Amino acid sequence: DQQVKQNSPSLSVQEGRISILNCDYTNSMFDYFLWYKKYPAEGPTFLISISSIKDKNEDGRFTVFLNKSAKHLSLHIVPSQPGDSAVYFCAATRSGGYQKVTFGTGTKLQVIP
Amino acid sequence: NAGVTQTPKFQVLKTGQSMTLQCAQDMNHEYMSWYRQDPGMGLRLIHYSVGAGITDQGEVPNGYNVSRSTTEDFPLRLLSAAPSQTSVYFCASSWGADPRVETQYFGPGTRLLVL
Numbered sequence: 115d116q117q118v119k120q121n122s123p124s125l126s127v128q129e130g131r132i133s134i135l136n137c138d139y140t141n142s143m144f145d146y147f148l149w150y151k152k153y154p155a156e157g158p159t160f161l162i163s164i165s166s167i168k169d170k171n172e173d174g175r176f177t178v179f180l181n182k183s184a185k186h187l188s189l190h191i192v193p194s195q196p197g198d199s200a201v202y203f204c205a206a207t208r209s210g211g212y213q214k215v216t217f218g219t220g221t222k223l224q225v226i227p
Numbered sequence: 228n229a230g231v232t233q234t235p236k237f238q239v240l241k242t243g244q245s246m247t248l249q250c251a252q253d254m255n256h257e258y259m260s261w262y263r264q265d266p267g268m269g270l271r272l273i274h275y276s277v278g279a280g281i282t283d284q285g286e287v288p289n290g291y292n293v294s295r296s297t298t299e300d301f302p303l304r305l306l307s308a309a310p311s312q313t314s315v316y317f318c319a320s321s322w323g324a325d326p327r328v329e330t331q332y333f334g335p336g337t338r339l340l341v342l
Contacts, residue, residue: 118269146327157231157317157333158270165327203269207326215326217269 117141118206120218128226133191135221137204140185144206148215149178149189152201161202162189194225229253231334233318239340240308248303248337250318258321258329259301263287263314264336270317276301277324308341315339 119138127133137147145166150158164171164178164187171178177190191198204218234249252259260275272285276295290312292304301320305312316337323329 116269148326155335157319157335159333160330163327205269214272215331217271219267219269 118218124222135189148205150203233334252320256320
């Protein structure tokens with residue numbers, strides 16, 4: 115049972131436009147959400163996170179929105195740059211336990227110059 | 228500061244062979260873990276360690292053994308490789324257990340093909 119779902123395997127966006135990556139989750143016990151970015155032949159790197167007590171968190175060009183009632187979160191990248199081309203993983207965790215992070219399947223973003 | 232390193236980068240095994248995937252970190256992190264990534268699935272936790280001498284099972288531990296004799300190293304052993312273990316393996320480390328306050332740092336991965 116995939117508790118964290120990224121239904122779009124890929125996304126193409128023109129440079130300078132907004133990229134919106136979506137993520138849905140089913141476990142209502144999740145209280146913290148993370149986004150990781152992964153380049154080919156590299157490991158995932160942490161990008162941005164959000165607590166369930168917030169509905170928005172911003173870090174430069176990256177903003178994550180959380181809609182708890184819909185069990186949905188999204189990552190907005192504005193403006194998109196070619197260097198943003200990567201696979202983005204959504205992840206979720208709950209209080210307690212060692213790094214019990216549940217990852218989504220990833221969305222491959224291509225930013226076209 | 229090399230971060231998290233993994234060797235080898237790529238390995239081909241025959242069914243039934245054994246091998247050890249190496250992972251090392253130079254950040255003095257207490258917490259280390261192994262994940263596997265398969266097509267159409269997210270990263271899944273295999274085993275983890277909260278410090279030298281302490282290991283525990285994750286979500287998909289069957290077919291894998293780990294040990295943690297030093298803070299720096301956390302090798303993953305496949306005793307008898309099976310085609311189902313064909314995957315990309317990532318090692319990760321962090322200062323602490325809580326992902327809400329402690330970032331996990333991942334290695335570059337080992338791509339394993341079992342024939």
